[in-house]
Every structure is written in structure tokens, then in C-alpha cells.
Amino acid sequence: MSTAELRHWARARLRAPADADALLCACAGRGAAAIIAGTPAKLPPHRAARFRKLVARRARGEPLAYLLGEREFWSLPLAVSPDVLIPRCETELLVECALAHAARRSGGRPEILELGTGSGAVALALARELRCRVVATDKDAAALRVAARNRRRHRANMELRRGDWFAAAPPRRFDLIVSNPPYVAPHDRHLREGDLRFEPKSALVAARGGFADIAKIIRGAPRHLRGGGALLLEHGFAQGAKVRAMLAARGFRAITTRRDLAGHERVSGGVWRGKS
Ligand SMILES: C[S@@+](CC[C@H](N)C(=O)[O-])C[C@H]1O[C@@H](n2cnc3c(N)ncnc32)[C@H](O)[C@@H]1O
The missing domain is CATH 1.10.260 (434 Repressor (Amino-terminal Domain))
Known part of the structure; x- marks a missing residue:
């Protein structure tokens, strides 16, 4: 032929x-x-x-990104493999919100922690845009190997650490904590559709109706944030109200939610004013 x-x-x-x-x-x-x-x-x-x-x-039905071994995020070509979630364009909103917070906070370079970095997409975008060092964690060793490849490829200033949420964080406080944690409920029908069928369940699914990991991060964040620092979380389109309530209950202020291009509530966050 x-x-x-x-x-x-x-x-x-x-x-x-x-x-x-x-x-x-x-x-x-x-x-x-x-x-x-x-x-x-x-x-x-x-x-x-x-x-x-x-x-x-x-x-x-195998995702094109896995077959090509690559997906673009924030105009950066990134290596991807079935060990990591394929970075989504919705997640670029998390980067936009983080950049907006960094711009408001000070002229200096913010200290940023990303929890659950996967391919490293969010941490890389922030490290490149802000020319700062980003600490990026994941509990999955194979995912961190993909993030390390992307760090090399883009010469990004990223420190990669392995562990369960804040257990992997260094013992200091940050100006910004960002995360796109697993937030799909275990029996959500979308898990049986499209690319999600091939992506790691550990990157997608969270217990307690999709809220278990979001709850852990909100609970732990104040011990790792400086006063005036922010926590920003990506979540499912119907989870905004509950995430805002959880942030308020933990003592966060200036709580906001931003919608993605499809008009869905997608990223919520709040500012930590006091001591934990
Ligand atoms: C939804 S994916 C996000 C990946 C990447 N940040 C992105 O936005 O494309 C969630 C990531 O959290 C990681 N993760 C899941 N449970 C975790 C835990 N208990 N501690 C740290 N990371 C975890 C998964 O391995 C996965 O890489």
C-alpha cells in the first residue's frame, strides 16, 4: 500500500x-x-x-495520547504513559488561578507545592511561567518517573517527592498549594467511557463520593501554608458547593470558584489567614 x-x-x-x-x-x-x-x-x-x-x-478506544506517548499542556509537549492521567485542558484553569494568586501576592517568587503531580504538567507550567521552584509530589513511583522525564525535557525547576499527600511535603510553609486530586466517585458511569477506561484508577477515583482526597488536602493544608497563602483545588463540575463549604469549615477565607470554558465550576480555593 x-x-x-x-x-x-x-x-x-x-x-x-x-x-x-x-x-x-x-x-x-x-x-x-x-x-x-x-x-x-x-x-x-x-x-x-x-x-x-x-x-x-x-x-x-485506547487514548491517542498514550499511543503517541505525548500530550500538550500549557503549550508544552509532555511525555505521557498509562501510568499517568492525560493532562486535560480544563486543568489549565488551575494554572491560570495559581498565576493570578501569585501576581496578587507579591513581586517575589512564590514557593509552590503541587500535590498529585502525575505527568508534572501543572508544576512544570508554574515553574516555567513564574521562574520559581515548585515542589511536586505523587504517591505513585511510576508517575514520578514520567514527571522526571518531563522535568528533564523542559529543564524545569521542580523538586519531585514521593508520598501520601502532605506526608511527602518538606517541613516548611508555602505561598501556594495546588492540586488536581482524584475526585471521581467509585461507581461513576464515566469511568466506563472514553479515555477514562484506560487511565489509572488511582489518579481518578476517590472514596466518599469522590471527596475523600479533597477532604484530606483541605484538612492538612493550613499546616503547610503561610499566612495569606492559598489552596487551589480542581474538582468535578458538581462538587463546587461542597468544596467551598469544606474550605469555609476549615477556616479558609476569600473562598472563590472559577468556571472552565464549558461553564462548569472547576477550580475552588481559599486564602489561609491565620495560624493552623
Ligand atoms: C487527577 S491526577 C492529576 C495529575 C496531574 N496533576 C494533572 O493535573 O494532570 C491525580 C494524581 O494524584 C496522585 N495521587 C493519588 N492519590 C494520592 C495520594 N494519596 N498522595 C499523593 N498523590 C496521590 C495520582 O497518582 C495522580 O497522579
Whole structure:
């Protein structure tokens, strides 16, 4: 088969024809323009075989990001693997909120802690934007290996630490704590749909209706925040009211929620005024 025929074959099999082009570019080692223009006329047999396998896996629903081994976040190409959550564009709102807080707080470089870093997407974006050091934690060693690859690739000023939420944090206080923790309820039907079927459950699911990890982070944050420091949390679209109530009950002030581009409540946070 010529490259053009292979491309036609794959585009007919996949729900999103653009996925066929992305996989073809990855297997051919050429840019999209060359592929669409029909060069190279033929792929070497091993590359064509790899392409067919990837198309079959994509047709079975495997996420494109895992097949390519890459996903862009905050305009940074990041390595991803099935050990990490695929960074979502909604999570860019968490970065925006963190940047807004950092800008309000002082001209200096804020000390930032990210809990549950996965691929390192959020920590990397913040370290690059603010030219500051970000401490990023995860309980999963394989996820931290992916974050370390991304740290190397982007030469980001990130300290990676392994452990259960605040147990991994260094013994000092931060200006900002950010987290996109697992927040999907264990029996949520979305876990059986789309990319979520292939992503690590430990990155997605939290007990107590999706609130168990959010609750632990809100409980522990005051012991790790400076006065005037903020906690910012991504959460599910229907979780905003409860997260605000939990922040208020723990003593946070200036509690706000921001909506994502789809209009869903997505990131809530509050400022810690006093001593823990
Ligand atoms: C929803 S993913 C977020 C990943 C990444 N920050 C992002 O936004 O793309 C949650 C992350 O929290 C980590 N995690 C889950 N439970 C944890 C715990 N008890 N302590 C630390 N990290 C945890 C998971 O391994 C996963 O990487």
C-alpha cells in the first residue's frame, strides 16, 4: 500500500480522521504536510506494520495520547504513559488561578507545592511561567518517573517527592498549594467511557463520593501554608458547593470558584489567614 492508501484505510476506520494523521506522522517520522502531500510514497514495512497496530488500538478506544506517548499542556509537549492521567485542558484553569494568586501576592517568587503531580504538567507550567521552584509530589513511583522525564525535557525547576499527600511535603510553609486530586466517585458511569477506561484508577477515583482526597488536602493544608497563602483545588463540575463549604469549615477565607470554558465550576480555593 502507498502512504496515501494507508492513510485512507486508517481514516475510514477511526471516528476522528485526524487521529489517523497524527499516528501516521508519528510512525513515518515526518510532518503532517509531507504525509498529506504524499511523501514518502511508501513506508518501510516495519513502520507500516506499526502504524496498522496503532490504528487497531485506537479503534479499540485506547487514548491517542498514550499511543503517541505525548500530550500538550500549557503549550508544552509532555511525555505521557498509562501510568499517568492525560493532562486535560480544563486543568489549565488551575494554572491560570495559581498565576493570578501569585501576581496578587507579591513581586517575589512564590514557593509552590503541587500535590498529585502525575505527568508534572501543572508544576512544570508554574515553574516555567513564574521562574520559581515548585515542589511536586505523587504517591505513585511510576508517575514520578514520567514527571522526571518531563522535568528533564523542559529543564524545569521542580523538586519531585514521593508520598501520601502532605506526608511527602518538606517541613516548611508555602505561598501556594495546588492540586488536581482524584475526585471521581467509585461507581461513576464515566469511568466506563472514553479515555477514562484506560487511565489509572488511582489518579481518578476517590472514596466518599469522590471527596475523600479533597477532604484530606483541605484538612492538612493550613499546616503547610503561610499566612495569606492559598489552596487551589480542581474538582468535578458538581462538587463546587461542597468544596467551598469544606474550605469555609476549615477556616479558609476569600473562598472563590472559577468556571472552565464549558461553564462548569472547576477550580475552588481559599486564602489561609491565620495560624493552623
Ligand atoms: C487527577 S491526577 C492529576 C495529575 C496531574 N496533576 C494533572 O493535573 O494532570 C491525580 C494524581 O494524584 C496522585 N495521587 C493519588 N492519590 C494520592 C495520594 N494519596 N498522595 C499523593 N498523590 C496521590 C495520582 O497518582 C495522580 O497522579
